[in-house]
Amino acid sequence: MGITETKLKDCFILEPRVFQDSRGYFFESYNQKHFFDATGQHVNFIQDNETFSTKGVLRGLHFQTGKFAQAKLVRVIKGRVLDIAVDVRQDSPTFGEFQALELSEDNKKQFFLPRGFAHGFVVLSDTAIFAYKCDNYYNRESEAGIIYNDPTLNIDWQLPDDKLLLSDKDKVLPTFETFFK
Numbered sequence: 001m002g003i004t005e006t007k008l009k010d011c012f013i014l015e016p017r018v019f020q021d022s023r024g025y026f027f028e029s030y031n032q033k034h035f036f037d038a039t040g041q042h043v044n045f046i047q048d049n050e051t052f053s054t055k056g057v058l059r060g061l062h063f064q065t066g067k068f069a070q071a072k073l074v075r076v077i078k079g080r081v082l083d084i085a086v087d088v089r090q091d092s093p094t095f096g097e098f099q100a101l102e103l104s105e106d107n108k109k110q111f112f113l114p115r116g117f118a119h120g121f122v123v124l125s126d127t128a129i130f131a132y133k134c135d136n137y138y139n140r141e142s143e144a145g146i147i148y149n150d151p152t153l154n155i156d157w158q159l160p161d162d163k164l165l166l167s168d169k170d171k172v173l174p175t176f177e178t179f180f181k
C-alpha cells in the first residue's frame with residue numbers, strides 16, 4: 001500500500017496494491033495492521049456507509065462535533081468524485097485549510113480524514129458509489145457543516161454552480177466565519 005501524508009497533518013492518501021489477473025482484480029480495501037503501520041494511528045472503525053449519487057450531487061461539508069467527532073476512510077467504488085477535506089481543528093496550524101483529491105474506481109485511492117475534519121464531495125461522473133468507514137457512530141444532534149461555496153475556503157468544485165445538486169439541509173449551512181466566530 002502506498003501512502004502520502006497531505007499538507008494537512010494526520011490526513012493521508014492511501015493507494016492499495018491492486019492484483020489484476022484474467023478474472024478481474026483483487027485488493028484489500030482495508031487492513032487494520034497495514035493502516036496502522038502506514039499512518040501510525042490507532043483508529044477503531046465501527047460504522048461503514050455507502051451512498052449512490054448522480055453527476056453534480058454535492059454532499060458536504062459535514063462533520064460531527066465534540067465527543068461524536070468522526071475519523072473517516074473514504075473511497076469510490078464506481079465513478080469519479082472530487083473529495084474535499086477541511087481542517088476544522090481550531091488548535092491546528094492548518095486550521096481552515098483544505099485538501100482536494102480525486103477519487104475514482106480507476107485510481108482506487110482512499111482518503112483518510114482524522115477527527116476534526118469537515119468532509120464533502122461532488123460527483124464528476126454520470127453516477128458514483130461512494131463508501132466510507134467511520135470511527136464513531138452517526139449522531140444527528142451533533143451534525144455540523146460549512147456551506148460548500150464558502151468565500152473563505154473558496155473551493156473549486158470543478159462543475160458550474162447550476163449543475164450542482166444539494167440537500168435542503170446543505171443549502172443552508174453556515175459559512176466558515178459564522179461557524180467559528
Ligand SMILES: Cc1cn([C@H]2C[C@H](O)[C@@H](COP(=O)(O)OP(=O)(O)O[C@H]3O[C@@H](C)C(=O)[C@@H](O)[C@H]3O)O2)c(=O)[nH]c1=O
Nearest residue numbers: 049051059060061062063072119120121137138167169
Ligand atoms: C450520515 C448518516 C445519515 N443517516 C441518515 C440520515 C438521513 O435520513 C439520511 C441522509 O443523511 P444525510 O443527508 O446527512 O447524508 P449525506 O449528506 O450523505 O451525509 C454524509 O455526507 C458525507 C459528505 C459525509 O462525510 C458523511 O459523514 C455524512 O455527513 O441518512 C444515517 O442513518 N446514518 C448516517 O451515518
